[in-house]
Amino acid sequence: MLILRWKSHTTRHVQLFSANMGRQLDIHLHTKWGNEMRLQDRVAIVTGSGSGIRKTMVKRFTEEGASVVIADINQEAVDTVVRELKEAGRTALGFKVDVTNRSELKELMKTTASKFGRIDILVNNAGVTRNRPFQTMNGEDWDFVLRVDLKGVFYCVQAVAEYMINQRYGKIVNISSTLGTGTTPGVGSGTYNYAAAKAGVIQLTKTLARELGPHGINVNCVAPGNVGKSTFHSTRTPQEMEKHLALRRSLTVLNRTGTLEEIANAVLFLVSDESSFISGQLLCVDGGRTDRM
Numbered sequence: 001m002l003i004l005r006w007k008s009h010t011t012r013h014v015q016l017f018s019a020n021m022g023r024q025l026d027i028h029l030h031t032k033w034g035n036e037m038r039l040q041d042r043v044a045i046v047t048g049s050g051s052g053i054r055k056t057m058v059k060r061f062t063e064e065g066a067s068v069v070i071a072d073i074n075q076e077a078v079d080t081v082v083r084e085l086k087e088a089g090r091t092a093l094g095f096k097v098d099v100t101n102r103s104e105l106k107e108l109m110k111t112t113a114s115k116f117g118r119i120d121i122l123v124n125n126a127g128v129t130r131n132r133p134f135q136t137m138n139g140e141d142w143d144f145v146l147r148v149d150l151k152g153v154f155y156c157v158q159a160v161a162e163y164m165i166n167q168r169y170g171k172i173v174n175i176s177s178t179l180g181t182g183t184t185p186g187v188g189s190g191t192y193n194y195a196a197a198k199a200g201v202i203q204l205t206k207t208l209a210r211e212l213g214p215h216g217i218n219v220n221c222v223a224p225g226n227v228g229k230s231t232f233h234s235t236r237t238p239q240e241m242e243k244h245l246a247l248r249r250s251l252t253v254l255n256r257t258g259t260l261e262e263i264a265n266a267v268l269f270l271v272s273d274e275s276s277f278i279s280g281q282l283l284c285v286d287g288g289r290t291d292r293m
């Protein structure tokens with residue numbers, strides 16, 4: 001006779017017990033049921049929008065039980081993502097915001113907290129590029145990218161901090177880039193401003209982790225490698241893009257580009273309680289880039 005024992009509804013741990021053989025088999029199920037989703041009842045703000053990484057990320061968050069706030073400078077993109085999520089039966093709120101504008105960020109946090117009662121997660125994903133040949137990059141190009149990609153991250157964390165400190169709980173993930181971790185011949189040419197900003201995000205993560213850790217807030221950083229034909233490379237012709245992707249593939253130990261889901265899964269881990277003892281860390285999700293190893 002086989003007896004099935006439910007060891008725990010929260011750990012998905014069941015035991016099969018064979019009475020006549022006196023043997024027991026422990027099984028950890030990889031299915032979800034009941035209310036054991038990884039972000040159950042969490043409230044997450046994700047900055048940046050469009051059809052890129054963020055869209056996949058918020059979808060994953062809502063699948064795991066979170067309510068999400070779509071915060072982007074592009075109203076149309078905000079409306080589209082919120083509509084899609086609501087059609088799928090998820091809880092989502094849209095907010096048009098410029099991450100470099102402190103008063104708009106204050107409003108974002110206030111509105112989120114009054115609608116949902118708390119703010120558990122912030123993902124600083126908004127980003128811009130303005131690549132230029134070395135001699136022609138001017139101060140405006142430099143300031144534009146540094147303002148959004150680096151100062152914007154700091155402003156967002158400053159704005160959310162009081163809410164997370166008050167509840168003594170918070171998960172912050174900043175999105176950097178492998179271009180902020182090293183250089184490669186033929187990759188990232190003209191990205192002086194972007195690479196500097198993304199490198200800054202890594203060190204900013206560490207200082208913020210130190211500042212906010214005593215308040216129960218984890219701050220980590222994800223550096224995505226190349227994830228295929230994103231809007232980030234739209235200045236290239238199709239032929240240039242193919243050449244570029246072939247080079248990027250050859251630079252990884254896994255010999256391929258990544259997927260948006262693979263980035264989203266890494267961020268999901270860092271905003272869930274599975275990573276509760278991790279803070280101030282950089283997680284490179286890049287297929288093992290050989291130029292960094």
Ligand SMILES: NC(=O)c1ccc[n+]([C@@H]2O[C@H](COP(=O)([O-])OP(=O)(O)OC[C@H]3O[C@@H](n4cnc5c(N)ncnc54)[C@H](O)[C@@H]3O)[C@@H](O)[C@H]2O)c1
Binds near residue numbers: 049051074099126231
């Ligand atoms: N796609 C890649 O291959 C890749 C690789 C490494 C790192 N990243 C990083 O991942 C993040 C997302 O990349 P993506 O490919 O999804 O980009 P994306 O262009 O699809 O999305 C970026 C979003 O940021 C928003 N945004 C721009 N300025 C803003 C501002 N001032 N305030 C609020 N929102 C603003 C844009 O409207 C856009 O929706 C970025 O931080 C990027 O640097 C991407």
